[in-house]
Amino acid sequence: MLLPQLDGLDVLTVEGISQGGELHPVQKLLVETDGTQCGFCTPGFVMAMYAFAQSTEPRNDAHIHEALAGNLCRCTGYRAIVDACKKIPLPDFDPTSGASERGEDALRYASGEHLFFSPQSVDELLKLRAAHPDAIILAGGTDLGIRASKEREHFPKVIFTGKALGLGEVRDDKNALVIGAAATYTDALPLIDKHFPAFGALIRRIGSRQIRNLGTFAGNLVNASPIGDTPPCLIALGAEVMLASTRGERTLPAEQFIIGYRKTALAKDEVVVAIRIPYLAKGARFETYKISKRFDQDISATIGAFYANGDEIRIAYGGMADRAKRAANVETLLQVGTPSLIKIEVAMAKDFTPLSDHRASKTYRLRAASGLVQRFLFEAGGAQSTRIEAL
């Protein structure tokens, strides 16, 4: 994270949670269960456990795995750490109350040659964008931050969307769910779960809680990575991207917003202000399946998103082309009936010529993508799929 993103917030690190030499309960538990070996990952685990200790979630495997998915350990094999988490007491206070006082946010931060703007309203954001077309727009920074931390790149000018009033809103509109450009995955999850449960399940597999607490839909969309997880879903759901500049507003279908490999239709002076996802019509189905080497914290080898409402069918994939893209031939095939796997594979190969890389080979991608269509059809016919872990 860039420092000004933290202005007005308390920062608590592993050094700060034990008091007067007395270990915090999560620290004690980790010592008692022998949850540390080389110890390098431990501070991260302690803080993930500390956050888990503040929540009232049940202390069962599913929740613990989700809470720990953002941390890697090589030595312990996790069992000892999971055991420690099972013993974390539920909080005896309401964790949602008692937010600390926020100070006045500054609009502008400067350090040497570096400028960081933190507009407090959408209006200010648009004006700053118009005045500084060379600035980088920063939302959660889970994509951009890697360029700073790993590539050690410097960003001379940054405009941060996180403090603009109203931009972080997630609301039920008349016909659509509206997700503000600064809303994080975590912010949007409750309403996504309500309207599009399959999309909610997918979002729980984007990164980990740490990433979902920062990352935004807008960031995922503007990043326009061919292996981003939300673009295929937004395309299949018929979502619209709301853009604005000091010149005015316009709306584009998600499909037209992404125009190439990491390329969008965003003009130099424009920002994304919100994403609108129309509610599912009665009888309409939406499913999405992500194929990756690991369940959590992994980039998709391929991801398919499926929308069907009678013969209105939209199928979009990530990981199959230079961008998230519809599978036009497969869609046509499904409009006329329930095709065989062979037919789906033939249509899929007409739609896509995927790459072979370290995530998957071209053949694997084509076959897996075709298999997902079958899964969608089976599930539409009432079949239930079983996860391996459930066996």
Add this chain to the structure above:
Amino acid sequence: MSRQLGRIRGGVHQPVKHDSARGHVTGSALYIDDVPMPPAGLEAALVLSPYAHARIKKIDFTKALAAPGVIAVIEASDIPGKNDIGPIRPNEPLLPEALAEYEGQPIAAVAAVTLDQARAAAKLVKVVYEVLPAVLTIEEALKNESFVSPVQTMARGDLKAAFGESKHRLAGEFRAGGQDHFYLEGQIALATPGDSGDIHVLSSTQHPTEVQHGVAHLLGIPFSAVTAEVRRMGGGFGGKESQATLIAGIAAVLAMKTKRPVKLRLSRDDDMRATGKRHPFLIRYDVGFDEAGRILALDLLLASNGGNVADHSPAVMTRALCHSDNAYWLPTCASAAIRAKPTRFRTRRFAVTAARRA
């Protein structure tokens, strides 16, 4: 005496807590990168070979030396002692003199005031290579008999006769892949020269003696003039056994040259490219057995990708060979173990080293 013994804690059937657990959970346990940089300390960065096999025609440091903050650069000829860090066999150079032998091999290094300056300057080092053909697969290496150490064999009984008596026979081949150890604390070393030709090296190693000996050879000083210190042990999985000397050695040569402390901390990408992995294996088998499924004859070939130098390959191979019969009694067998020596080209192949096999 018995009173003293009585004070020893722990023992058989008695759990003992990790003595650093409290430090781990409170964040007070120091890893090398947490240790404050000594005054005048420098940061280092590596120049890695983009080719698996290439002749080094020329290394031009002009631009790197003119870059902001750069204090020193080193190549093979800057090593004052013997350019050899082979842990078991000789002729394993710290920095190659004439030949780059794997993609990601360190060719030169830069020390600068800040890490960003060092990494930026390393990109400015211009190396002129003449790309040579490279052996990339175990199969090719077997064909060319390109081996990093002599073939080992283990045999008992008359194989031909035993196959003759076997009613059934199965033959085939399979592979076990290579793997990065993915130690969470990456490779790192902080070398601080003393006031009488001696040197102190903090190293994230599993093998401090090897680091001590390696650094002494490189600098041409006695073992007693090198103090190798490990902050915390564990989590290396074999990846920090011989490989730590590569990192500690480069930091030490830079420190001696500049007379200043030098820290070398690799980015995860460079760490994966430059340091050794677990051996990929190719295994060919031919097994004869009777009606009851009892094994009568086994002819086995184990070939591992040994990378460019022997490193721990002979020992890893002996281990593989001696474990190949698992829990079975094999009345007749011949196992030939071979280490192939592929030198590699662009294909993201790697150096290999010891690895704990789970």
